[in-house]
Amino acid sequence: MNGFFAQVIPPSPFNAPNGSAELWTRLVIALLLGVAAVVALMKAPVSVRKPVVAVSTFCAGLYWVVFFLWPRPVNRLPGDMPSGLVDGVGFWLEDANPIVGNLSNVLSAFLLGLGIYSLLRIHGMRVIKGHKDAFFSAVLLLGILAMGVFGYWDWLDKMSPTGPSLALEANWAFQNRVRDFLFDGLLQEMDAGMFSLIAFYILSAAYRAFRIRSIEATLLLATAFIVMLSFMGLVTGLLDGVIDGIKGTADPGFLDNFKLTEIAKWLRATVETPSLRGIDFGIGIGALAMGLRLWLSLEKTAVSS
C-alpha cells in the first residue's frame, strides 16, 4: 500500500528522480488533474458533492484515529518483520505516517497558494478597474512579484554548486543583495514596526480600562502589578534586598516568602498555571468535539453551502 506513495524507495509510479524532467512532467499532470477534480467538485450539485467530501474527510481522518488507537510496534528495528495481523497493521501505520505527514504538508501548502490566489484576484481586479486604492494594490502585487522572483533566484543561487561561497557577504551578486534588501531590509523591518505599534495600544488601553471598579478588578490589578514588577530586575533587586536585610543570614527564612520574586513565582505556579491547564483541557475537549463533528461530516455548513 505504501508503494503507491511518492516518497517510497524504490521508485513507484508516483515518483521520479529529484529535479528530473520526468518529475516535473508528472507534477504538472498531477496539478492539472487536481485542479480539474476541484473544479468538477465545485460544479457538481450538492447532492453529489456532499457524499464525496464526506467520504474523503472520513478516510483522511480515519488514518489518524487508527494511528492513535492501534497498538504500535515497540522497539522496532530496521528489518524487523511483523508477527501477525495486529503487528502488521501497526507496522503499516507507522511506515505510512511520514508519508501521510508529507501529504498533509502538501495540502497545507495549497492553503498558502489559495491565499496568494485570493490576494492576486482581489488586488488584480482593483488595479484593472482603477479602484481609488489601486495604487496600494499595485504596490502589493509588485511586492509579491519582486519577492517571488528575487527570493527564488537567490535560492537557486544558494542551491547551486557555488552556493556555499555565498555564506560570505562579499561574494553576493545583485540578486542576493536585492533579496536581502527586500526581505531583511523591508519586509522584516516593517513586520517589526507593525508589531511594535501594539505597545502604544496596550499602554492607552491599560490607562483607560484598568480601573479598580470591583473586588475582582482590584485583585486582577494587584496580580498584574506583582507580575509586571517581577520582570523588572531593578525593582526585584531592591525589594528582595529589603527582605534580605531584615532576615539577615537565616537561609532559607520564613521572610523569604514575602520577596517579590517568590510572590510572583507563587502566583504563576499556584494561580496562573492551574488556570491555564484548566483552560487547555476545555480547549482540548472542545477541539475533540469539533474534530468529531468535522470528521463525521456532522458540521454541515462546510459542504452544504
Next chain:
Amino acid sequence: METPVTPPAMGFAEKLMSVKRHTLYLLLIVATSVPTFFSITLPNKPDQPSIDFFTTVMALPEGSTILIETDWTKSTRGDSMGQMQALLRILMRHNIKFAIYSTADPAAPQVARDTIGRVSEERRAKGERPYVRWEDWVDLGYFPNSEATNNAIATNIRKAFAGKTEVPGVGQPATDVFRSPVLSHIQKVGDMPLLLVVTASKTFDIIVERLYGKVPLAAMVTGVMGPESTVYYASGQMVGLCVGLKGALDIERMMESGVNNPPDKPVVVNKKNPEVVPGFPGDDNEGNGKAYYPTLHLALTLMILAVIIGNIGMVLTRKGAKS
C-alpha cells in the same frame, strides 16, 4: 443671540483620568528611546526555568547534534532574536551541531539563517572558526503542517525529512542532508540529546503533544507565550524554558557568570542541582537581552504609572461626587 456655553474647567481628578492618547504615545516614545542613547546595566536574577534551560544546553555533549524548530520572525525580535543569538553562541562555542526546521511561518527559516549567519560572522571577526552549513548545521526547511511534521519526526525522522538537500561545498551538487556530518548518525529523533523550539506561537504545544517522551524538549518562547508554556515546564514535559526578553537576559547573564560558580560565592544559584556550570566569562556574552532590558523596564514603569494615575483620578472623582 445665545452666548456659547463654556464647559466647566476640569478638576485635578478629572485631568488625571483624561490624559490624552497622544500624550501617552509621546511619553512611551521618549521612555523607550532613552536606552538607545545611554548604556544602562540593570540587575537581574535568573529564574529557575532559565537556569534549567541554560544548564541543559551547557550539558550537551560536544559534537552532538540537536534539532531546533525555529518559529519566529522579526515581529518578535525583541524577545526571540536575543534568545536565538544567545543559544547559537553557546552551541557554537561548544561545537554542537544543529538542524533547523520551521512550521509556523514561511519567513522563519530565512530569519533563522540570517541570524545564524550573523553569529557565525561574529566568530569569524574574532578569529574563531565560523559555523559552516552542511559541516556544522543544516536547514531542513519550512513545513506548513506542524502536527503532521512533528508526528512524522516522532515516527521516523529520516522519512520525515527525506529528500531534503544541501550543497556540501563549492563545486559540489546538492546532496541528501542525511549524508552530512550533522545528521549522518541520526536514525531516530531519540538519537538527539535535545529538541529545542524557539517560537513566538503555540507550536511548543504541538511539540509536546507529538514528541514528549521521544526526546528531551526545551523551549525559548516570547513573553506573551510564557504563561501557556509554563504549564509544560511545571509538568516536567520540558526540561528548560526561556521566557521573553528577561529569559534572553537570564541566559546572557549565566553565560557570563555560570551557575553555582564560583562554588563558595555563586552569582547564580541553581536550587535544583548543586553542580557547577562554568560560563564563558569575558567573552562576548551580551546581546539583545542586555540591550533591550532597560527599554522593557521603562515601558513597564510607564504602564504601571499610567494605570495608577488613572485609578487615583477615578477614586478622587468618586470621592468628590459623594461629598
